[in-house]
Amino acid sequence: GAGVSQSPSNKVTEKGKDVELRCDPISGHTALYWYRQSLGQGLEFLIYFQGNSAPDKSGLPSDRFSAERTGGSVSTLTIQRTQQEDSAVYLCASSLGVGETQYFGPGTRLLVL
Amino acid sequence: GENVEQHPSTLSVQEGDSAVIKCTYSDSASNYFPWYKQELGKRPQLIIDIRSNVGEKKDQRIAVTLNKTAKHFSLHITETQPEDSAVYFCAALSGYSTLTFGKGTMLLVSP
Numbered sequence: 001g002a003g004v005s006q007s008p009s010n011k012v013t014e015k016g017k018d019v020e021l022r023c024d025p026i027s028g029h030t031a032l033y034w035y036r037q038s039l040g041q042g043l044e045f046l047i048y049f050q051g052n053s054a055p056d057k058s059g060l061p062s063d064r065f066s067a068e069r070t071g072g073s074v075s076t077l078t079i080q081r082t083q084q085e086d087s088a089v090y091l092c093a094s095s096l097g098v099g100e101t102q103y104f105g106p107g108t109r110l111l112v113l
Numbered sequence: 114g115e116n117v118e119q120h121p122s123t124l125s126v127q128e129g130d131s132a133v134i135k136c137t138y139s140d141s142a143s144n145y146f147p148w149y150k151q152e153l154g155k156r157p158q159l160i161i162d163i164r165s166n167v168g169e170k171k172d173q174r175i176a177v178t179l180n181k182t183a184k185h186f187s188l189h190i191t192e193t194q195p196e197d198s199a200v201y202f203c204a205a206l207s208g209y210s211t212l213t214f215g216k217g218t219m220l221l222v223s224p
Contacts, residue, residue: 024163026201033211033212041216041217042202042214042215042216042217043157043212043214045211045212045213045214048210056210056211059211072129080208091156093155098210099145099161099206101147102147102159102212103159103164104149104156104158105155105156106156107156
């Protein structure tokens with residue numbers, strides 16, 4: 001079946017602009033995660049959705065970052081007033097449930113000029 | 114929260130040699146430990162995982178060992194091949210929530 005998909009694959013924006021990144025999880029997966037990977041670095045947890053529960057936002061680096069998950073499926077990560085340090089690859093993952101294997105999407109490469 | 118340390122950061126081996134990557138974790142409640150392989154420009158792909166109720170798991174040339182007492186786990190790749198070259202990440206799941214990842218090991222297998 002289809003894996004996790006993300007769009008856009010690449011995004012170039014100017015400092016101060018807002019950006020929206022989209023994630024389509026694997027059908028039937030109740031858990032969805034966003035991570036950030038800076039060049040040559042590991043994966044930094046941002047936010048986690050599980051079913052209809054309130055999301056775990058503990059990894060969001062500032063209040064410029066927010067995320068929604070509509071209808072328990074598609075998720076959008078929004079970065080407001082982008083800064084150059086926001087440049088990174090944003091990865092989405094989904095899993096059947098908590099503690100299950102996470103499957104990653106291809107990522108969105110964000111470059112803030 | 115959980116903290117995962119991964120060593121070495123880079124590892125160079127000759128084709129056919131074995132490679133070992135080690136990780137330690139801090140939260141004794143962690144119960145799931147996956148390993149991901151990430152090729153350049155690609156998404157992380159799960160290659161093997163282990164849960165805290167077993168000490169070792171093998172899948173062809175890849176094996177993972179877990180020592181819960183010492184809070185460390187290791188990835189073993191035997192008979193390495195050039196296509197094994199990639200960045201490998203370990204991770205630990207605690208609190209029934211999110212994975213904490215190590216910083217990665219860049220493995221280079223030379224022909």
